[in-house]
Amino acid sequence: MGLWRWFSVSSDLDFYVNSQYTLFGIPGCGSGIPILGVPVEDTVSFRPGTRFAPGVIRSWSQYFEFTPTEDLGIDVLSKACDLGDLIPLQGAVNANVERIRSVVKEIIGRWGRVVSIGGEHTLSLGIAKAVNDSQGSYGIYVHVDAHMDSRKEWPVGQSLSHATFVRHIVNSVDPQLLLFLGPRVYDKEEISFVRDLDNSMLLLTRDVKLMGSYELRRIIGDSLSSYPGPIHLSIDVDVLDPSIMPGVGNPEGFGLNYGELLRIIRAVLDYGGSRVKAVDLVEYSPPNDPGLMSLPTMVRLILDVLNYL
Numbered sequence: 001m002g003l004w005r006w007f008s009v010s011s012d013l014d015f016y017v018n019s020q021y022t023l024f025g026i027p028g029c030g031s032g033i034p035i036l037g038v039p040v041e042d043t044v045s046f047r048p049g050t051r052f053a054p055g056v057i058r059s060w061s062q063y064f065e066f067t068p069t070e071d072l073g074i075d076v077l078s079k080a081c082d083l084g085d086l087i088p089l090q091g092a093v094n095a096n097v098e099r100i101r102s103v104v105k106e107i108i109g110r111w112g113r114v115v116s117i118g119g120e121h122t123l124s125l126g127i128a129k130a131v132n133d134s135q136g137s138y139g140i141y142v143h144v145d146a147h148m149d150s151r152k153e154w155p156v157g158q159s160l161s162h163a164t165f166v167r168h169i170v171n172s173v174d175p176q177l178l179l180f181l182g183p184r185v186y187d188k189e190e191i192s193f194v195r196d197l198d199n200s201m202l203l204l205t206r207d208v209k210l211m212g213s214y215e216l217r218r219i220i221g222d223s224l225s226s227y228p229g230p231i232h233l234s235i236d237v238d239v240l241d242p243s244i245m246p247g248v249g250n251p252e253g254f255g256l257n258y259g260e261l262l263r264i265i266r267a268v269l270d271y272g273g274s275r276v277k278a279v280d281l282v283e284y285s286p287p288n289d290p291g292l293m294s295l296p297t298m299v300r301l302i303l304d305v306l307n308y309l
Ligand SMILES: [Mn+2]
Pocket: 145, 146, 147, 236, 238, 239, 250, 283
C-alpha cells in the first residue's frame, strides 16, 4: 500500500484495494466490467493455497491469447477493467466478510456489477451481502460447485467457513431462490438442509451430464425468470473434473468437463442479463496445481465469463 493512501483516502475501496498489477494488461478501472482479486483464505479444511490465485493469474495472464471460446473475433478485454486485489486481514473471517461487503457494495454502486477472483469460497457471503445492500434486496443465488457448502458447522464447532457459508447466505440475505448446479458430494445433514428449503433447486453433476443443452438452458432460464431480483453467480472451480482442474483445495472425482460448465455459465448469463450483479470465480489454488496445468482453464473461464456478461 503506497504512502499516498494515508492522505488521499476517501472510501473503503480506495483504502482496502491494492491496484499494483493488472490482469491481461487491461487498464485500471475507469469504465468497463470491474474485476477484483479477493485473496482471502481464512477457513481452509484441507489443502491451503487459494490466497495465491489472483496474483498468479495476474502475472501469467499476459502470456495467453485473449480469445474466448465462442464469438470469433470479439475483444472481450475491451469490456473489462482491473480493480486490483482486496487487502484482507489474516485469519479474520468475519472481519474479511464485512470488508468484502463494504468494498463490493461500493463497486456495484459505481460500476453496476463485479467479477471477483478468489480466494476461498467464504468470500461469496460478503458479496451476497453487498448485492443485498446495493440493490435493496437479494434475488437468486446460483451455486456452481462440487460441494454444497451448506453444513451447519465445519469443522465441528465452527459456524462460518467455506463449507457452511451458504447457510449464512440463507439466513442473512434471504434469497428468493437458490440454484445448486453441479454438486456431487455432501453429508447427510446438509443435503437435508438444502432439500428442506422451500426455494432451492438442485441439479447434481450427474443430472447436468445427462441433460441435453436445450433442456439445461430451459430449466435454468425458467428458474431465473420465476423471480425478478438480482442474480449472484458463484463458481467454485472444483465443480470441474480434477483431470482438468487439479489445482483446488478439495478435489472430487467425476466432475464436469469445461464444455458442461460453459453451458451452465452461458445459460445463467444469457437469461440473467443485466440482473447479474456479481460473478465469483473461487477456489483456484496454485500451490496444489502441478505445473500450473489448471491455469489455462482458469484464464479461459475469466475470458468466457467476460464474453457472456
Ligand atoms: Mn467446492
